[in-house]
Amino acid sequence: MSDTPPHVRFINVPALGHAPGYSHLAEVRGGRTVYISGQIAVDERGVVVGAGDFTAQARKVFGNIELALAGVGLTFDAVVKLTFFLTDFAHLPQMRAVRDEFVNLAAPPASSAVQVAALVRPELLIEVEAIAAAP
Template identity: 60%
Template sequence: MTRLSHVAAPAGVAPGNGYSHVVWGTGRLVAVSGQIALDEQGRLVGEGDPDAQARQVFENLRRCLAAAGATFADVVKLTYFVTDMAFLPAVRRARDEVIDTARPPAGSAVQVAALVRPELLLEVEALAITAEDRRP
C-alpha cells in the first residue's frame, strides 16, 4: 500500500485554502496529462458552464487514474489552468467531491489566456503515486 504524507502548513508558511503545501510518498509515479471537458466521443460538455466542465474534467481524471491502477486518494498534486479565476470555485467544488478534503493534494492554479479550444474554460492535470503492484 502506498503511504502518502501531507503537510498542510510547514513551519513559517501560511496554510493553503484546500491544498497541502507538501505531499510525498513512495511507489510508482503516475502523470496524467491535462484533462479538458470532452466526453468519450470528443464532444464538449458544458459550453459556457464552468461547473459542468469541471465535473467532466474530474470524471476524465478519474478514468485516467484508473487506467494506471490509481485513484484520487493517490493524487499528490493537481494543477488547475483556468481562463478566468472566477471559474476556480467551480473547480474546487468538483475537486472536493472526489478528494479527501482533510488530506488534500498539493495544488497550483494558473490563469491562462487560452486553452487548446476557445470554448474550454479549464484544464486540470494530476500527479499520483501508487504502490508498485497496482497496475490494472
C-alpha cells in the same frame, strides 16, 4: 474519500501560512508515479461537454481524471498534485467546490492554479493535470 495511502505524507508548513483546501507538500516514499496529462471537458468522441458552463466542465474534467486513474488501477486517493489551468480566476470557487467532491479533504493534494489566456479549444474553460503515487 478514504484514508491517505501509507506511502504518502501530506504536509502543511506553518511558516507558509494557511493552505485552504490543498497541502503545501506531498512526500511519496517508494512506489510508482503516474503523470496524467491535462484533462479537458471532452467525452470519448472528442465532443466538448458543458460549453459555457464552468461547473459542468469541471465535473467532466475530474471525471476524466478519475477514468485515467482507473485505467492504471488507482483512485483519487492516489493523487498527490493537481495543476489547474483556468481561463478566468473568477471560477476558482466553483473549481474548488467540484474538486472537493473528488479529493480527500482530510489530506488534499498539493495544488497550483494558473490563469491562461486560452486553452486548446475556445469553448474550454478549465484544464487539469494530475500526478498520482501508487505503492
